[in-house]
Amino acid sequence: MIEIRELTKTYGRVDAVRDVTFTAAPGRVTGLLGLNGSGKSTTLRILLGLARPTRGAALINGSRYRDLDHPLRHVGAVLEQGLSHPGQTGYAHLVTQALLGGLARNRISGLLEYVGLEHAAAKRTGDYSLGMRQRLAVATALLGEPNVLVLDEPANGLDPPGMGWLRELMRAHTAGGGTVLISSHLLAELEQVVDDVVIIGQGRILAAGPMTELSGASRLRIRGGDQLRLAQGYEQYGATVSVDGDVLLVAGITPEQAGDIALHLRVPIYELVAETQHLEDIFMSVAEAR
Numbered sequence: 001m002i003e004i005r006e007l008t009k010t011y012g013r014v015d016a017v018r019d020v021t022f023t024a025a026p027g028r029v030t031g032l033l034g035l036n037g038s039g040k041s042t043t044l045r046i047l048l049g050l051a052r053p054t055r056g057a058a059l060i061n062g063s064r065y066r067d068l069d070h071p072l073r074h075v076g077a078v079l080e081q082g083l084s085h086p087g088q089t090g091y092a093h094l095v096t097q098a099l100l101g102g103l104a105r106n107r108i109s110g111l112l113e114y115v116g117l118e119h120a121a122a123k124r125t126g127d128y129s130l131g132m133r134q135r136l137a138v139a140t141a142l143l144g145e146p147n148v149l150v151l152d153e154p155a156n157g158l159d160p161p162g163m164g165w166l167r168e169l170m171r172a173h174t175a176g177g178g179t180v181l182i183s184s185h186l187l188a189e190l191e192q193v194v195d196d197v198v199i200i201g202q203g204r205i206l207a208a209g210p211m212t213e214l215s216g217a218s219r220l221r222i223r224g225g226d227q228l229r230l231a232q233g234y235e236q237y238g239a240t241v242s243v244d245g246d247v248l249l250v251a252g253i254t255p256e257q258a259g260d261i262a263l264h265l266r267v268p269i270y271e272l273v274a275e276t277q278h279l280e281d282i283f284m285s286v287a288e289a290r
């Protein structure tokens with residue numbers, strides 16, 4: 001469980017984040033989205049004890065990172081910066097990290113297999129591809145069997161099978177009751193895996209909620225026998241209507257209401273499609289609204 005409460009971090013005169021509050025719940029993948037410089041990394045760095053907040057708190061399983069007894073047993077993180085000594089093998093890297101973190105070494109072989117690096121265990125990490133390095137970073141994050149995973153742009157460098165693997169890994173983690181907080185600007189990728197979304201812009205929360213709720217605020221594409229009467233009828237009902245060629249784009253009413261209103265007006269409907277909003281649309285509409 002991650003709780004970010006009224007978090008503010010000021011650098012000089014810049015508020016990198018301001019009054020940011022959200023929760024990443026157990027059993028769910030929460031996506032933290034924002035443009036470059038919006039405050040994602042600052043939030044994650046504070047959460048992981050790498051920076052101090054000016055105000056507010058960032059809690060993992062109810063405690064600040066630095067108050068956790070064995071932090072690596074609570075939280076595993078994949079951050080953007082590189083991780084390992086290039087001359088070390090993948091296996092040696094994990095042994096070093098386990099020793100530094102006071103963690104057992106007996107899971108290392110299994111973890112290398114779990115992240116698909118069993119054949120590269122004896123290879124120097126300097127010779128790893130970007131995708132292999134990301135896999136090693138994930139294995140490192142999992143060393144302490146944490147129930148909270150924090151992933152900052154983890155898809156960078158992963159090819160499509162790698163992305164699929166990462167999605168499965170996140171799903172398996174939350175299926176076991178774990179918490180995942182993932183930041184990414186790859187919205188189409190993120191859409192396939194997130195349960196909850198937090199959109200941040202200029203250090204502030206712009207929108208937050210379950211993906212199903214945010215994408216459910218969908219638009220209807222409607223083509224009927226008398227477009228003008230339909231448009232007037234929907235507007236009277238409080239819907240927002242715009243015209244796109246020979247279809248009406250209607251927001252603010254359900255498909256059932258749209259059908260009932262048309263029936264009441266005795267206008268036949270030839271086409272009625274509820275368009276679910278993609279993460280990219282949701283992101284653009286909240287980003288533009290500010």
Ligand SMILES: Nc1ncnc2c1ncn2[C@@H]1O[C@H](COP(=O)(O)OP(=O)(O)OP(=O)(O)O)[C@@H](O)[C@H]1O
Binds near residue numbers: 037039043
């Ligand atoms: N150490 C720092 N000193 C001064 N300003 C900083 C520092 N860290 C971040 N900032 C500023 O705070 C704001 C938020 O930055 P942050 O790195 O959190 O954004 P981000 O959403 O992670 O962006 P990106 O996707 O580019 O990593 C930016 O305006 C940035 O310039």
